[in-house]
Amino acid sequence: TPNRGTVVAGLAVIAMGLLLRAWAMGCISKKEVLCTHGPYAMVRHPLYLGNIVVVAGFLILASSLPLALIVGPYTIFHYWVVIRSEERWLAARFGEEWKQYAARVPMILPRPGRITGGFSWKLALENGFWPSCLGVLAAAAALIAKPYALALFSN
Numbered sequence: 001t002p003n004r005g006t007v008v009a010g011l012a013v014i015a016m017g018l019l020l021r022a023w024a025m026g027c028i029s030k031k032e033v034l035c036t037h038g039p040y041a042m043v044r045h046p047l048y049l050g051n052i053v054v055v056a057g058f059l060i061l062a063s064s065l066p067l068a069l070i071v072g073p074y075t076i077f078h079y080w081v082v083i084r085s086e087e088r089w090l091a092a093r094f095g096e097e098w099k100q101y102a103a104r105v106p107m108i109l110p111r112p113g114r115i116t117g118g119f120s121w122k123l124a125l126e127n128g129f130w131p132s133c134l135g136v137l138a139a140a141a142a143l144i145a146k147p148y149a150l151a152l153f154s155n
Helices: 004-025 046-062 065-104 121-126 129-154
Strands: none
Touching: 004 046, 004 129, 046 065, 046 129
């Protein structure tokens, strides 16, 4: 059965990742304007950072060093490739505005600073927050329940 501390820590980290994703999704109008407020004032890719945090939470829940040694580096490499590609697109789409933004805001490790701009749950929902959130929570529940289910059916 899962260790209570590991479950609490894993779920807390997953929740932080989901909250960051919700915050970012409630600020961005994808492909329309360059978003530089909310979490985008501290980090250029808060959605991807939120995903990385969610994966870290799952690795805590799984409590498997071999899994962490495979999934952790893979996740970082995957998002590095995705981010580099997206940044080329953003540079082409937003030009000088992107160049100035990228010069002052870090790519993936947030720099605390002044947070400006509003947040909209309506926008977060339009950007697909609930389906992604429910999928993550269902996967977490399955991971937590797995040992209990295995014990139930092994007798």
